[in-house]
Amino acid sequence: MHKDRASSGALIYVVIGVVAVVILYGFFHFAGVRDRVVLESADGPVSIEDFRGKILLVFFGYASCPVECPAVLLNMGDAFSELTEEELKLVNGLFISFDPKRDSPEKLKEYASYFHPNIVGATAREDVVRELAKRFNAYYVKTAEEGSELGYNYSHSLFIHVVAPDGTTAGTLSGRATPEEIVAALRKMIKQYGLG
Amino acid sequence: MKQLLAPMVGILIACTAFHAKAGAGPLRTADACVMEPPPGSPNAVAFMSITNMANRTVTIVSVATPVAKKAELHETARTGGLTEMRYVKTLTLAPLETMRLSHQGYHLMLIGLKKRLKKDDRVRLVFRLKDGSTVSFDVKVCRMKRH
Structure with missing residues (x-):
């Protein structure tokens, strides 16, 4: 009788344990999926x-931007x-367009890889890009160009956002950073994270 | 008739020469370049130094080019940590003033390119001035430069 009770008790603990593991797994798994902002690239x-495992340089811009965005990507590519x-x-670069209306993933692939094959071009629905930009504290606002x-x-901020190999944000580089300054920052991080 | 032909040809040549000189107009450019646009970019940008050689104020009211749907003057401005581009309707140069059209300020946008521009291509830019005259320049396409 006592043995049966003990077995039942153990069984209940096992069931509770399994249910708890399933609930916790589900919570973290789906929380992860929910938090993962997925962009569209041509690939x-x-x-x-x-x-993950690489140093990622993220830059928000748009392909119709004639002066500042190409300059940042040119320096990154160099x-x-x-x-x-x-x-x-x-290392990789990720150029995220906040102008999905004018920038298709195919167009962005061609555009970004012109500066360097390691730069990926991507975009997404406006609300998705905005959500990601918010996480990086990247700012942009659409402005009407009357008569143009x-x-x-x-109008947009001009920073290169650095993501560490563990996926955490690791600060920013100025959009005016020279290729030499970018190289120095990358090499410092490669050493810091023991990648080299 | 033959006696009249020579003076008529002379007058015609003189008129052509005068027109060519007028076509050069009051503006001179230096270091003019249309930056080779990356593939996928529908627009290009032109930089140059532009000088008003006249002893009067000159206002550029529009620019045209056969390679794009429209050419426009724009200004890059940085305010509160943000960079933005603004459309500029006209550009006025005082007598003998030189203005640098560059990434840091005024520049010329070629919007809606009709064909992909490549390094060493030549692009005709036609500046229309306030007095109704036009000034044309052939500008080369340069490899995009760092700045």
């Missing part, structure tokens, strides 16, 4: 988490070209 869905083959395997053929434009 399929892409997210910040996909670059910096990547300065890296050794081994170092290059440890462009119709609208953007």
Whole structure:
């Protein structure tokens, strides 16, 4: 009788334990999925988490931006070209367009890879991009360009957001950072995270 | 008739020469470049130094180019940590003033490119001035430069 009671008690604890594990797994799993902001690239869905283990330089902009955005990407591309083959395997750039209306994933692939093959171009629905930008404290606002053929434009912050290999944000570089400054920052991080 | 032909040809040549000189107008450019746009970019940007050689104020009221749907003057401005581009309707140069059209201020936008521009292509830019005259320049396409 006592033995049966003990067995039943143990069974209840096992069931409670299993249920708790399932609930906790579900909570963290779905919380993770919910938090993972998925963008669209010409090569399929892409997210910040996909670059775990690497140093990721994120830049928000738009392809119609004629001056500032190409300048930032040009410097980033030149910096990547300065890296050794081994170092290059440890870094990526991600150009995120906040102008999905004008920038398709295909167009962004062509655009971003012009600066360097390690720079991925992606976008998403406006609300999705805004959510991701908020996490990085990247700011942009659409402005009407009255009388201009462009119709609208953007006022935007100009930072390169650095993501560490563990997926955490690791500060920003100025959008005016030279290739030499970007290379120095990347090499410092490669050393800091023991990647090299 | 033959006696009249020579003076008529002379007058015609003189008129053509005068027109060519007028076409050069009061503006001179230096270091003019249309930056090669990345593929996927529908627009291009042109930088240059532009000088008003006349002893009167000159106002550029519009710019046209056969390679794009529209050419516009814009200004890049930085306010409160943000960068923004603003459409500029006209650009006025005082006598002998040189203005630098660059990434840091005024620049010329070629919007809605009709074809992909590549390094060493030539692009015709036609500036229309307030007095109704036009000034044309052939500007080369340069590889995008760092700044």
